[in-house]
Amino acid sequence: MLAETLRQEWLRWMGSERRAAALTLETYGRDVAGFLGFLTRHLGGEPDIGALGRLTAADFRAWLADEAAQNHGNATRAKKLSALRTFLRYAEREKGIANAAIGLVATPRARKPLPRALTVEEARAVASEIGEVSDQAALQARDTALFTLLYGCGLRISEALGLRRADAPLPGSDAPLRVTGKGGKTRIVPVLAIARDMMARWIALHWQDEPEAPLFLGARGKRLDAAIAQKALRDFRRLNGLPEHATPHALRHSFATHLLGQGADLRAIQELLGHASLSTTQRYTAVDAAQLMETWRRAHPRA
Known part of the structure; x- marks a missing residue:
């Protein structure tokens, strides 16, 4: 029995017994057909x-490598591997064709997206002008103090909102x-003079x-709800034409990226951010490199 015949039988079973959606059948069928096409060449x-057994x-790894050579990312290859595993389980259950080797193949991990920082000018605008969203002096002072602290100290929004009056x-x-x-986990973070001044106005x-x-x-x-702070920044970015990734957490990314761009030590940035692992902080080196290349593309006359 050809593997292609088994694939068609499997899809019919998926549709009738498992009530799989038409789109699922199309996707699974295409993914396994691609694998069988690779095997024909391989x-x-x-x-x-x-041969499946x-x-x-x-x-299996050669197939995943071939998929990678076709510019299919980790998430796509993980999805295709999942479809193949489902097909092979059916082959074992219905035809007695077992293959333990598939269990030795690690699922490709989807890459975490790089942190998206604001430019220095955008981050400064948020910190200094966020109060414009409100027409109440107290709320203007509160939001300016909060967002200056987020950018100046690299805090998570939950960390800033968890502070006490004594802090x-x-x-x-x-x-x-x-x-x-x-x-x-407790960490110590230096505070800019401007952040202290904004805090004094709020208090x-x-x-x-x-x-x-x-x-x-x-x-x-x-206690101020994080959703209220997020809405304030959402309103501000839309009024001022800032990118959609301008969020409270983007100010933390901006803090780290801008320090790195000014030559700060990566280990020191790790301590300031409170990252347990240096590998987490190292993601900012990719951000800085990406921004450097973008600057080069915009500025170089032959780019």
């Missing part, structure tokens, strides 16, 4: 079902900010005597 002839891990970095002190990040308009009270408050006097 083995020098159209494979039968016996004799395939080695090296054969407020104020003028007249050069004490660093103590931040509690993921997993309850002057919304004084809190209770040291344990939230530093950033919403309109109802409770």
Whole structure:
């Protein structure tokens, strides 16, 4: 029995017994047909079902390598491998054709998208002009203090909103900010003078005597909700023509990318961000290189 005949039988079974959607049948069928086409070239002839049982891990990896050579990314190859595994399980259950080698093949991992930073000018505009979204002086001061802190210290939005009144970095002190990040891990972050000044303006308009009270408050006097801060930036970016990836977390990416661009040590950036692994921080080197190439393409007369 040819493997192609088995593929057609499998698709009929998927449609009738599993009630698979038409699009699923089309996608799975195409992916496995591509694999069988590769085997025809790889083995020098159209494979039968016996050949499926004799395939080695090296054969499967050669197929994945061939897919990569066709510029199919990890996510696409992982999807095709999943379809093939489903097909081979059917071959084992219905025809007794078992192949343990497929279990030795690792699923390609989809690459994490690179952090998307803002330009220096865009990040400065957010930090200094975000208050324009509101017409209330207290909210203007709060949002300016918050976003200046996010960009100036590289904080996650949850870290900034978790600060207490006692944590407020104020003028007249050069004490660093103590931040509690993921997993309850504490780190020390220096604070820019401009961030201290913006913080003082916010506190002057919304004084809190209770040291344990939230530093950033919403309109109802409770801890500021992250969704409100995100909406403020969403409104600001649309009013000012900033890119859609201008989010509170993009300011953290911008903090790291801009430090790296100015020659900061990668290990120091790791400590400032609170990353447990240096490999996480190393993603910013790719961002910086990508921005460098984009600058070159825009500026070089022969690019």
